[in-house]
Amino acid sequence: MSQTEDKKLSLSETETDKKEVRDSEEEVIEAIKKARDGDESAFRKLVEKYRSQVVGVAFRMVGDYEDAKDVSQMVFIKTYQNLDRFDTSKKFSTWLYRITINASIDFLRKYKKHRHESLDESLNITKEDQADAEEIYKRGLIKWAINQSLEKLSEKQKSVFILRDLEGLDIKMVAQILSMPQATVRWYLHRARAKLKEELTKNFPQLVERRG
Structure with missing residues (x-):
């Protein structure tokens, strides 16, 4: 073609x-x-x-x-x-x-x-998934670790991070939803990412190393 x-x-x-x-x-x-x-x-x-x-x-x-x-x-x-x-x-x-x-x-x-939710709930491995259990375990562990670390964020940091990085919305849309300037959204996002990295490095260093 x-x-x-x-x-x-x-x-x-x-x-x-x-x-x-x-x-x-x-x-x-x-x-x-x-x-x-x-x-x-x-x-x-x-x-x-x-x-x-x-x-x-x-x-x-x-x-x-x-x-x-x-x-x-x-x-x-x-x-x-x-x-x-x-x-x-x-x-x-x-x-x-x-x-x-x-x-x-x-x-x-x-x-x-x-x-x-507990780690077991995050993993939720069924019999049909046994062949891919290791990969599911890794994904579930990462998801669980992030959820645990989210609790260390402020309400605004958490809201911005969830909408931008987990829901995949752009900065403009997040700003509209939260009724705040785009520059403020970027600032909260920067702080949220830094805090999450700090928490993950401190509490789940093996995951940070694995993800490079």
């Missing part, structure tokens, strides 16, 4: 991706409008679409899966109650991230819980 054909194919794939994103966003806005009018099935579709995102962020914030599910319920209740306030010219996922972060922080402050 020629470079010209490669370029055309790449552009075509990019345009297709953009269209899919637009279509998805339009579906979300339509569901929001229906939910505002009292269509419960429309809101359930929103819950199904974003449940994994909400539970994932909540889990990384509060450190316990059952607690994360409780937080996610609070998030969707709050989302439903405030749906009329959502600006449909903005991204719904951004708004939902903000609600999730705030709900997680409120949960931690209220219950003062700072417990993370």
Whole structure:
């Protein structure tokens, strides 16, 4: 295939991706409008679409899966109650991230819980996984160590690190979600990464050496 054909194919794939994103966003806005009018099935579709995102962020914030599910319920209740306030010219996922972060922080402050899942829960090796048990163990150990170290971060450091490095959002998006300047986001991210490296080096030196 020629470079010209490669370029055309790449552009075509990019345009297709953009269209899919637009279509998805339009579906979300339509569901929001229906939910505002009292269509419960429309809101359930929103819950199904974003449940994994909400539970994932909540889990990384509060450190316990059952607690994360409780937080996610609070998030969707709050989302439903405030749906009329959502600006449909903005991204719904951004708004939902903000609600999730705030709900997680409120949960931690209220219950003062700072417990993370055990190493066994992080590994979660099934019989079907036995052949890859060593690799799963390594990944689970790294995940568990990071979760333990997250507790040493401040609320803002943790929020920034989770959204940027674990959720993969860009700096601009993180700034919008947390309502802070991009420069401030970068500063918190720098401090969070430095603190995590310090904690991992002190408590899990074998992992730091292994990752080089």
